[in-house]
Amino acid sequence: MNNTDLPPLPPTDKIHPEVCALVKRYLAIAADLPDEQRHQLSYHLQHCPDCAREWRMLDPVTKAISQMARSHPSAQVDQAVLAAIAATTQHTRSRRRHRLLSRGSLVAALAACLSIVAIATLLFVLNVQQSFQLPANLSWNNYVLYHSQVMTGSDGKQYRIQTYHNLATNQMNVTTKMGNQLQVEAVSDAHQTLGMDTMHRVAQWDADAWSSDDSLFDLTQLRADLQTGKAVYLGKETFQGQAVYRIRTAQGDILLLDSHYMPVNVLEVNQQSDEPMYEQISWLSPTRVPSSIWQMDIPQGYKMGQLPPHPKME
């Protein structure tokens, strides 16, 4: 430890006012000193009643103060700071894009932080836990993942996507529906996707646009990301009355896991609030899902052709 800025400790076998003055200064910081110097001080104390008296005064103070209680920020502070971090880094990204640096925009970012705090505090009670680990024997592959999402198309109209995803076989059935105007079912396996316009009875291969991106539910990837720090555990909170673990994923969204470490939803971080990405997420036993939904045969009465444009691309 570098303590060169402190005058060197003189030979402590001498009892002299100058020596004692320095010894007393060293005694106050004895805990920071290397063993050798502590032994020197100890030797001096054996022979100098004045310094020994000083030590008997300083030592209890050090101990008493070191035993003062620890404290932790309240959940509101945790939430406020994490929201501020998200807003600040998002704002900075946006600012970098626009190459615009102004004091006003900083104020705007802070205002955004405060609004996020207000909304988020109502929704969540955060309990940050320092230690978090996914159980080694955890697997999501024994289930069929079902989720539904309500999306807004490029024309402003809403449509719903319902997905069944057998994580063991990587088969997927995705139905995209927009009122009475559009209904497309896409069935895929690890190699290809068959899209079917059930209103016009038109089928098309390579209909990848109608598939769902379920990369958030890749447990192997999540484990790797948590290990490398690309994904970060943020703490525990309640979401819709349920205790959940929050993990900021490599994509920047917040994945919520229930007490059994199964995903219950994903929060999409934006400037306004953290919104659930899914209307519903369920983990179904494969036996509850009819095997017919994975079939990739072109149904009778269907003709091969072009599917309508996907609402998000219209």
Next chain:
Amino acid sequence: MYFFCYTTLQKTEKVSQRSIQQKVHARMTLNKSMDYHKRYAPVEEINLVKLYEQFSGPVHTYVYRLLGNQEDADDITQEVFIRACTAWETLHEREHLSAWLYRIATNLCIDLMRRRKRFSWWPRVRRQWHDTMEDEELKPDTLRALSDSGGIPEIAERELIHITLRDMPADYAIALVLSAAQGIPYQEVARIIGVTPNTAATRISRAKKMFALHYQRLLKDGAGISEKRL
């Protein structure tokens, strides 16, 4: 005498080792291998979350110990990390993150104390201390009970410790809490409060004496403590 002194120092060493294991103070430098400027997002956000997770407890504890109030500690901790967010992008010196955060917290604490007009009577207290410190004798048993309590001090003691710290001149209370309560080495205390290590050591030494004498004085006067165990 030999045995007593040697044993006492050994005991301190054990306490010191224990306090290192349980230390509130943490040194941290974030992974420098990351290219902060090229890979701004989401690396920076992750780094800031890590920074908060690692230091929010120590910073909050520090402020709470210094000011003795949960609300103040909450307010200042939040302010420290929000300021850290805004300054993070332009912070190139990331070797001493804990000192940086403690420095922000210290400045905010001083500011809060100043706003509460405590400075109006601090000089009087300081003068009083300086005038009497050299003459006043510490009764040997005054603080022994503190160290003998073994664990967490009783409520009355804790209250008296807070009152003693509150009454001390701010710069001495800060040095004392950083060193003795947070377990921060005096060289880093020096960096936080902006003085040389020698000055920091002197201030810590003097602060401990001030604390001992004022604690004794408060104990003698009652200090509003209903029950005195010591």
